[in-house]
Amino acid sequence: MLDKTEIGSRLHGQELDSFTCRTDDSLWTGIERALDNGFGTLFVLGEDGTVRGQATLESMREAIRNGAHLKSALMSDVCKQVDLDDSTSVTTAVLDASGRLTEINLRPEATFLPIAEPNLSHAELRNLLDAYLSTWISSTGSYVRDFETRFALKAGSAHGIATSNGTAALQLALVALGIGQGDEVIVPDFTFAASANTVIHAGARPVLVDVDPESWCISLEAIERAITPRTRAVMPVHVFGRPAPMTEIRDLCSSRGIYVIEDCAEAHGARYDGKPVGSFSDISSFSFYANKIITTGEGGMCVTNDEGLSQRMKMLRDHGMKIERRYWHEEAGFNLRMTNLQASIGCAQLDRMDEFIGMRHAIHHRYVQAMSDVAGVTFPTQMNSRCEPVTWFSCVLVPETKRSALISACKAENIELRPFFNSLSMMPAYLHYARVCPVSRSLSLSGVNLPTFHKVDERMVHKIAGIFRTVLN
Ligand SMILES: Cc1ncc(COP(=O)(O)O)c(C=O)c1O
Structure with missing residues (x-):
C-alpha cells in the first residue's frame, strides 16, 4: 500500500x-x-x-x-x-x-475523518476468499492454526490460542488460571471496561488502582499497596501502546505467588527491556477489533509459554471438550473460538504489522511537530529507554475546560476526536471497586485521541493543529 x-x-x-x-x-x-x-x-x-x-x-x-x-x-x-x-x-x-x-x-x-479505519488490502481479501472457498468457515481451519503460531512467535511466546474477541481472551485467561469467587485481581483504573468486566464476570473482585503519571499504565507502587492475601492476579494494561514496567511487575508477582495476565489489546509490537509485550506473563491477551493495530474484524488471542495452560485454554475455549476425545467433557467450558474467516484476515494483517506500526509512528511524529507550539497541548511523556512503545492512537492532554470545545470544533470540520475512556472509578458500575485514583481521573478528563490511520496525511495533521491553535488560544 x-x-x-x-x-x-x-x-x-x-x-x-x-x-x-x-x-x-x-x-x-x-x-x-x-x-x-x-x-x-x-x-x-x-x-x-x-x-x-x-x-x-x-x-x-x-x-x-x-x-x-x-x-x-x-x-x-x-x-x-x-x-x-x-x-x-x-x-x-x-x-x-x-x-x-x-x-x-x-x-x-x-469526507468525515474518523479516528480509525482498518487498513485492508487485496491480500486480506484473497485470504478471506480462500478460507471461504475451502468451506472451513467456522473455527477448524488452517488459517486459525497459522495465525496462532505466527502471532505467538511475534509476541515472543510459544503458544497462541485464538478467541472470538479480546474480551473473550481475557475471560479465557482468568478461567484457565482458576480465578473466581473470593479472589481479587488488581486492575488499572485507566483502561477500557473489558479489563474489569471480565474479572467481575469470572466471579472475582477487581481492585482498581491508580496509574503512573508518566507511563499512564498501572503503577508498581499502587500494586504493592493493593496486594492482600486474596490477590490472585495482576492485570497490567499497555494503554495506547505504552508498555507497563513488565520486568518489575513480573518479579513482584512471582515473589508473592501472584499470576500476571497482561492485557496487550492496544499494544501489538510494543517492547519492554527488549522483549515483546505479551512475553512476560503467565497469560497475555490481545484484541483484533477493527480499530486495533492489526485486525480480524472481531477477534482476540491469548499467548503463553506454558504448555499446560495452552492445552487448558484450548480445551476451555471449545466447550471444555478434551482435545483428544471428542464429546468428552471433564469441565464445563465455553465457546470462545475464532473463525477461520477471521484468522484468514489476521494472517494477511500480520504480514503488514510492522508497516502499520511504522505508519502510526510517523503520524504521531507529525502531530508532535505540528502542535509542539500550541499552548495547552501536552503530548505523553517520552518513555525511558527500556520502553519501546507503539502508537495505537496518537493522543494529547488538553485543559479539561477546553476539551469539549475542541471536540465540537473538530466535529464542525468533519473530524472525529475522541475523549479518553472514562476512568473506571468514575462510573457507577465500578465505583465500589476503586481506590483513590487521581492520575487516572485527571487523564480521563483531559485526554483526547487523535485520528491515527493511513489517511491522516500532513495536510490533515496541519488542519487539526490549526483547529487546536484557534480553540486553545
Ligand atoms: C485494554 C483493552 N482490553 C480489552 C479490550 C477488549 O477487546 P475486544 O473489543 O476485542 O473484546 C479492549 C478493546 O478495545 C481494550 O482496549
Missing part, C-alpha cells in the same frame, strides 16, 4: 498508477487496486489515456449486489462520470487539454 504520509497529497507520474485502472480491466482488478491504495477509489482510463470515469468501492459493491460478475464485469461498467469540481470527493483529478490525467489530489478532508 502506498504510504501517503510520505508522499503528501499530490500524486504525479508513476504514483498515479495505484489510483487508476483501464476501462477494460475486470471488476476484480478494480477492487484489488482500490483496496490497495487505501482510499477505495480509482480513475478509469481509456486506451488513449483519457479519463472516462471514476469508480469507488461503494460503486463496485453496488455492482456486485446487482449481480455483476467479478471477472466479466468491466470497470467501464461500474464507473461514473468524473465531476472535477466535486468538493466531496476524496480524490480529485487534474486533466490536461486532451483529458489525460496529470495529477491527483488526495483530499481526506473532503
